[in-house]
Amino acid sequence: MSNQTNEAGTLYLVPTPIGNLEDITFRALNVMKTVAVIASEDTRNTQKLLNHFEITTKQVSFHEHNTQERIPQFIKWLKDGTSIAQVSDAGMPSISDPGKELVQACIAAGITVVPLPGANAALTGLIASGLAPQPFFFWGFLPRKPKEQKTTLTQLKSYSATLIFYESPYRIVKTLENLIAVLGGDRQVVLARELTKRYEEFIRGSLTTVLAEMTSRTIKGEFVILVAGASEVEAPTLVLTDEQVRQAVAELIQAGAKPNAAIKTVAQQTNQKKQEVYRIYHEL
Known part of the structure; x- marks a missing residue:
């Protein structure tokens, strides 16, 4: 990818329609037309959108399976002055879709990240x-x-x-x-x-x-x-033995919660102080 300017490029985060193509914004179309490359979750899917709006910008695939390969490549292009529009198959990039790792890498490299509003x-x-x-x-x-x-x-x-x-x-x-x-x-x-x-x-x-x-x-x-969220009637206080408290915390941690967050959740569910659940869990 050749240099476009002497200044660093910009990463644009471009939402795409979640169904109805009329939900694309004028700004999103203009960005996709003017950037040098579009980083697409699925190039075949995005090509249908580009064809509909007669956009001929080059695409490069960017999905969960090639993140580590693509990010250094994109960062180099951006530093060389190439602007990139990142899109997912539908809706907002990064929301249950690829994107956050590239954003983090751009921030770390001092590259400007511009989000566009759109469908969600x-x-x-x-x-x-x-x-x-x-x-x-x-x-x-x-x-x-x-x-x-x-x-x-x-x-x-x-x-x-x-x-x-x-x-x-x-x-x-x-x-x-x-x-x-x-x-x-x-x-x-x-x-x-x-x-x-x-x-x-x-x-x-x-x-x-x-x-x-x-x-x-x-x-x-x-x-x-x-x-619907829980009401006070729907969320009764749980009464657990110490062993059940330890098990409840352990299950949340196993599911991916951080220890402090798991302890806090169990404390709320059992109407106990966080320090008490901490003591029980660690058997202090």
Whole structure:
């Protein structure tokens, strides 16, 4: 890649439509037309978007499997004056998609990072869900393994914020079953399906009724799951033995939580002081 200027280039983070191509912004189109290269999660998918808007900018693949290879290459180009637009297949780069490692590398190298506003499935679903729009807690894709998924949901059970997850049509029923197992069947939920597309749909109700609806039909399309936050009535204090406290903390850590965060979560769930749970866990 040849130099364009004597100054460093800019990394532009460009959101792409999550379904409806009309949701692209004029600014996003202009950036993709004027940069030297587009870093795409899937070049074949992005090419369809570029063809639709008659954009001929060169693409280079950038996905989770070639991150370590591409980042040094991109940093060199940027330092040499080449500006890059980074896009994912749909929505915001870095949000449940590749991007954050490149952003971190650019910041460390003193390269300017410019984010563009645009489509995002989580917020699009949230504002039409009918659930409390704020505060909300966005998790993204839950762990696939049932045990790890339940451990994560247990960690989130007492949150009063609206919970937002992404899920595929292949795992939506099992995830709803795990939500019921951990949160109970009465918690309100909204499934936002195929957002901005022709068959956009919102399925609302209790977890139990929504699960019954989903098991009775052919399931297609990507989902945003929005779950009402816990009320004080829905989040009773847990009474655990010392051994159960240690086990609860250990399970959260095994699922990926940092020790202090796991101890804090168990303290909230058991209405104990953090220092007491710390003492129990470390057997002091």
